[in-house]
Amino acid sequence: MRVMVLGGNGFIGGHVVACLLRHGHHVTLALRHPPQGPALDPRLTALRADLSRDTKAEDWQPRLAGIEAVVNCAGILQQRPGQDIDAIHHRGPAALFAACAAAGVRRVIHVSAISARPGTATAYARSKCAGDDALAASPLDWVILKPSLVHGAGGYGGTALMRAMALLPGLTPVPGDGEAAFNPIHAEDLAEDIVRLLGPAAVSRQVLEPMGPERVSLRDILAALRCWLGAPPAPVLPLPLPLVRLACRMGDLFGGPLSSTALDQLLAGNDGDAAPYAAAIGRMPRGFRASLAETPVPPEARWQARSYFLRPLLRLALALVWLGSGLVGLLQSPTTVVTFAHALGLGEGAGLAAGYGFSLLDLLIGVGVLCRWRPGLLALLQLGVVAGYTAALGVALPALWLDPFGPLLKNVAVVAAALTLARLEPTR
Numbered sequence: 001m002r003v004m005v006l007g008g009n010g011f012i013g014g015h016v017v018a019c020l021l022r023h024g025h026h027v028t029l030a031l032r033h034p035p036q037g038p039a040l041d042p043r044l045t046a047l048r049a050d051l052s053r054d055t056k057a058e059d060w061q062p063r064l065a066g067i068e069a070v071v072n073c074a075g076i077l078q079q080r081p082g083q084d085i086d087a088i089h090h091r092g093p094a095a096l097f098a099a100c101a102a103a104g105v106r107r108v109i110h111v112s113a114i115s116a117r118p119g120t121a122t123a124y125a126r127s128k129c130a131g132d133d134a135l136a137a138s139p140l141d142w143v144i145l146k147p148s149l150v151h152g153a154g155g156y157g158g159t160a161l162m163r164a165m166a167l168l169p170g171l172t173p174v175p176g177d178g179e180a181a182f183n184p185i186h187a188e189d190l191a192e193d194i195v196r197l198l199g200p201a202a203v204s205r206q207v208l209e210p211m212g213p214e215r216v217s218l219r220d221i222l223a224a225l226r227c228w229l230g231a232p233p234a235p236v237l238p239l240p241l242p243l244v245r246l247a248c249r250m251g252d253l254f255g256g257p258l259s260s261t262a263l264d265q266l267l268a269g270n271d272g273d274a275a276p277y278a279a280a281i282g283r284m285p286r287g288f289r290a291s292l293a294e295t296p297v298p299p300e301a302r303w304q305a306r307s308y309f310l311r312p313l314l315r316l317a318l319a320l321v322w323l324g325s326g327l328v329g330l331l332q333s334p335t336t337v338v339t340f341a342h343a344l345g346l347g348e349g350a351g352l353a354a355g356y357g358f359s360l361l362d363l364l365i366g367v368g369v370l371c372r373w374r375p376g377l378l379a380l381l382q383l384g385v386v387a388g389y390t391a392a393l394g395v396a397l398p399a400l401w402l403d404p405f406g407p408l409l410k411n412v413a414v415v416a417a418a419l420t421l422a423r424l425e426p427t428r
Helices: 011-022 057-064 085-103 123-136 157-166 187-197 218-228 241-254 260-268 275-281 288-293 299-307 310-331 334-343 348-370 375-396 398-402 410-424
Strands: 002-006 026-031 044-048 069-072 107-111 141-145 172-175 206-208 236-239
Touching (some): 002 011, 011 026, 011 187, 057 085, 069 085, 107 123, 141 187, 157 172, 157 299, 172 218, 218 236, 218 288, 236 241, 310 348, 310 410, 334 348, 348 375, 375 398, 375 410
Parallel strands (some): 002 026, 002 069, 069 107, 107 141, 172 236
16 A cells, blocks of 8 residues: 655654555655655655645645545644644645545545644644544544553653653653553554554544553653663652643743743643453553553663753753853953954954954844754854954964963854754754
8 A cells, every 4th residue: 555654754654654654554744844865665655745835735736646545643742933734733744635536546544633722722632633634524534542651662752751850860750740640552552553543444533532551641651661661760859730731831932942832732641441442453552660660771862861851951051151242342341352353463443343243143143043943054153253353353362272261162062062963953
């Protein structure tokens, strides 16, 4: 069978693609940024598609030639610049579903979320529910999947955050009392079930809630993940919800590891009864602890968990360096700026322009770092500016190399931090 997968470079989608290939299917990946070069497997192809922009049925119809089924795993938790959450979850999928009906693609598997419930006051829930409703109203042979927590060795978003919380040294923080409940399902089990649902004897036109048989609190999930990652037990630190909401709001503003949407969806409920899903699929998925025990811990899982909270800390530190440098420069008196400019061989006018101009540039770089603006390009800009500063000052004032406070030597650390952050910022 030739299957189109949306979101195939994500956590769930990646497992679905791998499982489809293992079962001998041909897969077409619909991606915003298809990979360059030849595919690893002749059964795997990729094409360019963007749910944010492709919101008309005619946008999708040419891409569906030869496609027999569609699996939609695409989604975002919270809107960021350049993204439209309603288009990604509702208008884009609705256009795809209409195109499937017109092209004769009968089978559509659509992955939503159990916490995307009517009445939940988040753009994520509203847009997800609208997309679910658009598929349910179509004439297609559809299944809507609303899984509880999906976990596995890889992963982004909530699963990565939980592993990072679990591996904090000395303690395990939990929002509130830590009793928020889940019925976790392993990503490999969910992928196998999705492939089963593509079969001719599978259920149709049903909303299913994929989940494992084990109902586990967030507190117990973190303890189990800590054990799985090889860390000793640690005391639990309950965090008051107002404090957690404040931290999430800061994440909304500056792109931290926490977000208000993630907290709201956590509190919306993620547990249920596993029996109806098992009956529809024909098997019961593994329990949370059993599936963890059967999953080897890859080295990158520990590395990701240990570095998860260091990335925003590095971003903040680097931004403060640039913002502080720019602010201090702007607060200098013209006399001080001119005196320093003369040491560099600059006249009064050129010195004032350079002094205050580069201070403004430092401020702009600091804002860019804080807002995660084009990390790769920004890293090159920082490298160029630091190299320019270092060369100019090193030649004009060579004594600075021997200064006990190391004003020039510290530039080496700034460059390393900028390059490191540029590599860490992309999460996919």
